[in-house]
Amino acid sequence: MTTPWTDSAQPSLGTMYRLQWEDAQQCHVLLFPEGMIKLNGPAAEILKRCDGKTSVAALVIDLETTFGEADLRADVIEFLEQAHGRHWIR
Amino acid sequence: MDATGSGDLLHRAVAAKPPLWLLAELTYRCPLHCAFCSNPVDYTQYSKELGTDEWIRVFREARAMGAVQLGFSGGEPLVRDDLTELVAAAHDLGFYTNLITSGVGLTPQRAEALKKAGLDHIQLSFQDSSRELNDFLSSTKTFDLKQRVARTIKDLGYPMVLNCVMHRYNLPHVGRIIEMAESMEADFLELANVQYYGWAWRNREMLMPTRAALATAEAVVDEHRPRLDGRMKILWVVPDYAEGKPKPCMAGWASVFLVVAPDGVALPCHSARMLPGLDFPSVRDHSIREIWQESPAFGAYRGTGWMSSTCQSCEDKEKDHGGCRCQAFLLTGDAAATDPVCPKSPQHAEVEAMVAAAVDPREVSAPIRFVPGARRAGELVFRTDANARG
Numbered sequence: 001m002t003t004p005w006t007d008s009a010q011p012s013l014g015t016m017y018r019l020q021w022e023d024a025q026q027c028h029v030l031l032f033p034e035g036m037i038k039l040n041g042p043a044a045e046i047l048k049r050c051d052g053k054t055s056v057a058a059l060v061i062d063l064e065t066t067f068g069e070a071d072l073r074a075d076v077i078e079f080l081e082q083a084h085g086r087h088w089i090r
Numbered sequence: 091m092d093a094t095g096s097g098d099l100l101h102r103a104v105a106a107k108p109p110l111w112l113l114a115e116l117t118y119r120c121p122l123h124c125a126f127c128s129n130p131v132d133y134t135q136y137s138k139e140l141g142t143d144e145w146i147r148v149f150r151e152a153r154a155m156g157a158v159q160l161g162f163s164g165g166e167p168l169v170r171d172d173l174t175e176l177v178a179a180a181h182d183l184g185f186y187t188n189l190i191t192s193g194v195g196l197t198p199q200r201a202e203a204l205k206k207a208g209l210d211h212i213q214l215s216f217q218d219s220s221r222e223l224n225d226f227l228s229s230t231k232t233f234d235l236k237q238r239v240a241r242t243i244k245d246l247g248y249p250m251v252l253n254c255v256m257h258r259y260n261l262p263h264v265g266r267i268i269e270m271a272e273s274m275e276a277d278f279l280e281l282a283n284v285q286y287y288g289w290a291w292r293n294r295e296m297l298m299p300t301r302a303a304l305a306t307a308e309a310v311v312d313e314h315r316p317r318l319d320g321r322m323k324i325l326w327v328v329p330d331y332a333e334g335k336p337k338p339c340m341a342g343w344a345s346v347f348l349v350v351a352p353d354g355v356a357l358p359c360h361s362a363r364m365l366p367g368l369d370f371p372s373v374r375d376h377s378i379r380e381i382w383q384e385s386p387a388f389g390a391y392r393g394t395g396w397m398s399s400t401c402q403s404c405e406d407k408e409k410d411h412g413g414c415r416c417q418a419f420l421l422t423g424d425a426a427a428t429d430p431v432c433p434k435s436p437q438h439a440e441v442e443a444m445v446a447a448a449v450d451p452r453e454v455s456a457p458i459r460f461v462p463g464a465r466r467a468g469e470l471v472f473r474t475d476a477n478a479r480g
Contacts, residue, residue: 016211016249016277018186024108024156031186033211033249033278036110036158087320 005056005080011089012052019047030088046079050089056080106383106392108156109348112185113360114145116173117165117352121194123229123472124217126255126290126297128360129165134478136353142172144373146179148350151378153183157348160185165352168195174207181208188213190253193239194232201242212243213251213280219266223259225460229472240274251278255290256307256327257297258448259458264307268314268324276322281311283329287361287416289473296470298448301332332445334438336413336429343391343415348382356381358388361416365425391415391426400428400435 005011013019018031019039028044030037039047045066049059060073083089118133130136140148149160160180167173168191180187189204190213201212214236217224221233243250252271254260260267264281271279283304286294311326318324330337340347344358354372357363363370368387371380382388390396394407401412412418413429421430422437430437461467465477 015247018210020184022156022158029158031158031210033186033213033251034111034159034161034188036186 005077005084007055007057009056010052010054011050011056011059011080011084013047013050014087014090017088019044042075043079043083046076047083047088050083106388107345109152109344109378109382110157110346111159111161111348112149112152112157113161113163113347113349114148114167114176115163115165115349115351115360116140116145116167116170116176119169120165120192120473121169121230122166122192122232123474124255124289125227125229125293125470125472126257126284127473128285128288128290129473130361130363131288131292132478132480133165133473134475136351136355139170139352140350140354140373142175144354145172145176148373148378149176149180149183149185152348153185155379155382158184158186159188161188161190163190166192166194168200174200174203177204177209178207181210186210191215192228192232193236194230196239196242198242198245201239201246201248205246205248209248211249211251213253214240214243216252216254216267216270218254218260219263219270222460223263223458226458226467227259229460229462229464229474231460231462237274240276244275249277250275251280252276253280253282255282255284256299256329257284257290258299258303259297261299261303261307265310265314268311268318272318272322278323278325280325280327281307282325282327285327286331286420289471291420292471293469294444295447296468298331298444299329300448300450301445303448303450304329304332330413330417330429330431331441334431334433334441336410336432338410339414339417339429342411344382344388345392345411348378356385356388358391359416365416365419367425396426398426398428400432404434 016032019028022029025038028039030039045063049062060076063072064070117139118129118136177187187208187210189209193214216236217227224233225231254267284290284297290297308326311324315324340359349357349360350373351357354374355370356373357370368390370387371385397407397412401407413432415425418427418429419425421440428435430441465472465474471477
């Protein structure tokens with residue numbers, strides 16, 4: 001079982017992953033040894049903020065402010081859990 | 091023929107998606123002599139290597155089209171003195187950079203310089219978990235060196251993939267190979283069941299494992315997987331001859347994968363150069379865009395228009411793309427044939443016969459003994475310059 005993400009946790013990308021915008025794909029992608037995952041908009045916005053310094057609480061507030069939406073916390077936590085399960089973040 | 095005529099039109103009609111993977115085979119030179127090497131059996135003919143500036147132009151053009159992954163391969167890419175410069179250029183262009191190496195030449199100093207240049211990942215090859223077999227199969231004393239290189243790679247914080255080509259000789263060692271990779275803290279272990287091209291095709295009778303040996307080894311892999319979950323991922327490359335299932339080779343001909351050989355010839359896969367009737371263009375004469383989008387050779391087997399009626403009528407044609415063109419050619423003489431590993435192929439019985447003829451490694455009479463500079467060991471032919479010249 002993975003430990004749940006707390007508000008003070010500071011997620012960062014796994015060491016073998018790199019996030020970048022790809023013109024040819026018209027989306028953000030996650031690159032890793034010999035592979036690429038295309039990300040949808042919300043996934044990319046969350047992963048961009050997984051810099052090892054931003055807390056989950058700050059990340060949620062940032063997203064809510066930037067996109068003018070409320071109550072994103074549950075969605076963000078759910079995504080972080082999935083991303084962690086795939087070893088994208090730690 | 092009607093089918094060929096309309097096929098040609100269809101080839102041109104299939105729009106090419108951009109290449110995502112560029113494999114830069116920097117050189118065919120290699121200090122190892124592996125009996126299953128995927129390089130051409132006549133590799134000494136293609137020794138006029140591209141220069142640094144030519145490679146960087148290739149990287150720039152492929153990147154501009156949308157390629158994101160760049161593999162530095164060979165031969166042994168570390169024999170090129172300009173490797174660090176090439177990695178730096180690729181990194182600056184935004185590629186995820188992969189070094190595919192035997193480890194020979196990867197000193198701590200060089201590994202550190204490559205890290206600074208932006209190298210993202212290293213794939214290190216091993217031939218076996220034992221010194222005896224590793225050195226025998228590569229016909230070099232490299233086992234201990236590879237152990238040191240694995241340490242260097244991890245000490246510098248690189249993601250590390252260990253790659254081990256699996257065949258009759260080392261399949262019984264699979265458990266020890268997994269334990270070795272685990273102790274080296276590999277992030278991935280690629281157990282690459284041998285694919286029969288190049289030198290491996292030449293040595294196919296000696297390398298072919300029995301179905302029983304494959305099944306036993308796969309069971310061992312499955313036993314280890316849960317224990318390693320989250321630490322080391324094991325990739326078991328499907329042995330397509332034994333499984334009777336065509337592989338979606340290169341995810342389709344000239345679909346996502348582009349190889350540039352040491353002499354600048356562009357190919358849709360490592361071994362396509364041997365296919366007759368196709369004129370593969372050189373990056374010395376053409377841009378990557380022209381090669382990818384306009385050359386008849388790259389268009390030849392795109393889409394489904396070229397397929398035999400066996401493949402045309404198959405519901406899996408969009409999934410496996412009819413299997414591998416090189417395999418179809420090697421086994422039938424016709425590159426457009428259904429890959430004979432497929433049970434629907436009229437020539438499938440030949441593949442079945444090859445698998446049925448495989449013997450248990452314990453019954454192999456030739457001794458496993460490393461002899462420096464040997465061209466052969468019994469029936470096994472090593473990849474050497476002399477053997478490549480014929």
